[in-house]
Amino acid sequence: MMSDSESEDSAIDVVHVVDFDSTTSLDSTVLKSVNENGRQYQDYRYILPKDEKEQERQRQGHALLYYALGDLHNCPLTNPQKVLDIGTGVGIWSTKFADKYKSAVVLGIDISYMQPQYVPPNLSYLIVDAWEFVVEEKHKGQYDFIYIGQFAGAVRDWRSFLQHVIQLLKPGGWLKWIEMGIGIHHKHHHQTEALVWWENQIRQASENLGTALDVGPYMGSFLQQAGFRETQVKEVNIPLGTPSESPHKRLALLNEAYTLSTVEPLSLRLLGSSWDMVICALVKKDIRQCIAEECQTRW
Numbered sequence: 001m002m003s004d005s006e007s008e009d010s011a012i013d014v015v016h017v018v019d020f021d022s023t024t025s026l027d028s029t030v031l032k033s034v035n036e037n038g039r040q041y042q043d044y045r046y047i048l049p050k051d052e053k054e055q056e057r058q059r060q061g062h063a064l065l066y067y068a069l070g071d072l073h074n075c076p077l078t079n080p081q082k083v084l085d086i087g088t089g090v091g092i093w094s095t096k097f098a099d100k101y102k103s104a105v106v107l108g109i110d111i112s113y114m115q116p117q118y119v120p121p122n123l124s125y126l127i128v129d130a131w132e133f134v135v136e137e138k139h140k141g142q143y144d145f146i147y148i149g150q151f152a153g154a155v156r157d158w159r160s161f162l163q164h165v166i167q168l169l170k171p172g173g174w175l176k177w178i179e180m181g182i183g184i185h186h187k188h189h190h191q192t193e194a195l196v197w198w199e200n201q202i203r204q205a206s207e208n209l210g211t212a213l214d215v216g217p218y219m220g221s222f223l224q225q226a227g228f229r230e231t232q233v234k235e236v237n238i239p240l241g242t243p244s245e246s247p248h249k250r251l252a253l254l255n256e257a258y259t260l261s262t263v264e265p266l267s268l269r270l271l272g273s274s275w276d277m278v279i280c281a282l283v284k285k286d287i288r289q290c291i292a293e294e295c296q297t298r299w
């Protein structure tokens with residue numbers, strides 16, 4: 001049995017696969033980007049930036065999820081051999097997973113190049129659009145376990161996407177899919193005006209774009225419609241603001257940092273150029289008020 005310890009040393013090796021053909025330079029493909037609102041984006045396929053600030057936000061998000069859920073997957077995995085991480089981002093989940101399951105071959109895919117250079121020898125990355133990957137015949141029936149973490153906003157048609165994803169699994173394989181809800185839930189059913197308005201704007205704008213962010217309520221039915229059996233949907237409320245003596249204080253602090261850092265990247269591209277830092281600051285002020293009043297976010 002491998003240890004679950006986070007502090008365990010990992011073997012490292014440079015195994016980095018980048019999907020560009022030999023006639024194209026790295027500069028013009030993987031490293032290309034679009035600058036907007038003072039942020040750097042991959043292109044027009046995805047609403048969130050890919051710059052260092054966003055990469056740091058992803059690290060915060062991983063820390064929050066890991067701490068809240070207590071494990072990398074919560075699935076009954078026995079000796080997984082081939083594992084796929086769709087939308088791997090900065091690759092923390094895939095690195096930890098490859099470290100823990102040393103006999104598994106792990107592949108992380110993403111449209112943006114932001115993965116670490118030094119990774120466990122059983123982990124590699126591929127820069128590719130997930131849609132292109134999932135429809136390819138050669139990937140069918142290959143994987144024991146697939147992980148999708150915070151990919152809402154990247155998919156227009158979840159039913160169809162998941163119908164392809166299920167075909168990548170071996171018989172008896174597992175999918176773990178995690179998404180974060182948009183709303184902040186006030187224990188006393190009271191919410192500040194700017195926050196409610198912002199949440200509705202984000203929900204509506206992402207729906208208008210065809211890439212709804214608030215997929216939580218539909219995840220179970222999407223999975224069943226795609227043909228997954230034994231599905232289990234779990235909703236987790238994470239404290240946002242707690243009394244200083246609370247055992248959940250650390251979780252609440254992680255949630256606070258992550259929630260505040262999410263306002264800007266979510267707003268800028270979705271809500272358009274009229275959205276500036278002043279309005280983001282007002283929303284953050286409301287979130288801080290909620291924190292003072294002990295709210296929760298929902299996953």
Ligand SMILES: C[S@@+](CC[C@H](N)C(=O)[O-])C[C@H]1O[C@@H](n2cnc3c(N)ncnc32)[C@H](O)[C@@H]1O
Pocket residue numbers: 045046048050058059061062086087088089090109110111112128129130131148149150151154
């Ligand atoms: C919010 S991040 C989540 C990263 C990581 N899974 C996590 O949970 O921290 C979403 C990631 O999906 C990637 N992405 C967006 N659209 C994609 C697509 N069509 N194909 C592959 N990756 C995509 C983005 O580049 C980004 O790194």
